[in-house]
Amino acid sequence: MKKMKIYFNRWFSVTYHYMNAIRDNEDGMEFEIYGTHPDPGHMALQGCDVAEVEPRVTGREYVDFCLDFCRRHQIDVFIPRWNMLDISRHISLFEEIGTRVIVCSDTELLEQLMEKDRFYESVREKGIMEIPDYFTVSNAAQFQQAYEALRARGHDVCFKPCNGEGGMGFRVINNESDPLQELFGYALNSISYEDALRAFSSAPSFPNVMVMEVLEGYEYSIDCLSDRNGKLLTAIPRRKERGRLRLLEENEELLAIARNVAEVYRIPYNFNIQMKYRKDTPKLLEINPRMSGGLHMSCLSGVNFPYLAVKSALGHDIGPLHPKFGILGSHIEQPFIIDVQKVSGVHHV
Structure with missing residues (x-):
């Protein structure tokens, strides 16, 4: 069986962890990871098998760059962060060349999610949670x-x-x-x-x-995983503790909010709900229709969020998930030797 090719465009440094999570999947599926970023020394590129420097362009010009990259490398699954909305508007062009895109294809919803005040009004109208x-x-x-x-x-x-x-x-x-x-x-x-x-x-x-208003209570990131049709598969409320500590908490109030958000908005694949309490009331901060910057902490639950999104995009069913809660986690810096050949070998497009 050939290795499936996964492409990340301009992402965060922590994407290095998500790339390895996809490689180290529980099903033994084999992948090649491709990446682009305008900075050839960016940490995300160190997690790639193949890397290129991307141009500093936006809009349709950037979509065309990504489309050409996917065509040249025969990418199976594209996981965008940068310029998600423009890519979503042209998702059919990627599908025509056989590339599946892990992005919300409902462009009207995606526009709302990216303009926080517009999304707040949508939430207010639907009454699914409190807003500040x-x-x-x-x-x-x-x-x-x-x-x-x-x-x-x-x-x-x-x-x-x-x-x-x-x-x-x-x-x-x-x-x-x-x-x-x-x-x-x-x-x-x-x-x-x-x-x-x-x-x-x-x-x-x-x-x-x-x-x-300033919210003074506990802050949570709820990492959510849905299938390609927006059906919620699991959610992990991750509470910010002092310093770098994070508690994976089985908070039924927040889990119910995650179920309500998924039922109403049908956001596919990975998304993240940020909430903060005012006294006993959790209020919405924002929803990110992508993998969160702290998703690797929620993976301590035993749920491989990045890989399962890819698995769903490839058309495979995801069986019942049984996350572990009550886990207190953190992270520390670790020395890392840069692959100079990989960085210097990245060619400008």
Whole structure:
């Protein structure tokens, strides 16, 4: 049986773990891993059997690059992160050359998921979980009004770009910090109201930002696995503990939310729901329609999330899954010898 060819485009460094999880699968299926990234020294490329440097382009031009890559290398399964929406819009072009794409093909839903305020409104309409108090702003006056309204409701305030990823652009407004003390401490994600307003006032408008209540309770990432039709197969609530500790917790309230999200939105393959508690109420932060940056921690449950998504994309049924909960996990850095030949051998396209 020939090795199946899997292609990751521009992903996170932790994708190195996901590539190895696919290789080290429980069924003994054999794979070749292909990858592209604009940085030839990126860690994700070290996990690849074949790697190339991709061009710094977007839109249809980037889709054409990925399509050509899949055609040249006869890729069986493509797992995109960068430019997911454009790739999803042209998924039929990949299917025509025999490449299956692990992406949400419902482009309207994908657009909502990438614009957090739009998705919040969808969740509010469907009533499947609680969302934070928030306002969407695009100029300094709107920011000032949103801040004052949330403070009047008794909330501490934070903000984040509507289309941000991970912690990019996230700030908590803190008016009681000591600037001198902060200079000698760790870099923080806080900012004073005056500094935020000054920054937002430096331009007549800016891309949409969500100004919202600060949630002070436990934060969870719920890693979910569905089949190619969006039927939920399993979910792992992963609670952030102090430092790098993560607890895989059998939280029935959050598992019910995962089932509701899957039933309503039918997101295929891997997706991640981020929740945070306000007192006893979990509220939505965001949903990522892809493998999360911490998915390797949830794999400690015994569920091989990256491989099972590939297995489903290839048309195989996934049997009953029995994840282990109550696991407290963490990770540490490990010295790694870079394969210089692999990096220097990567050719520019």
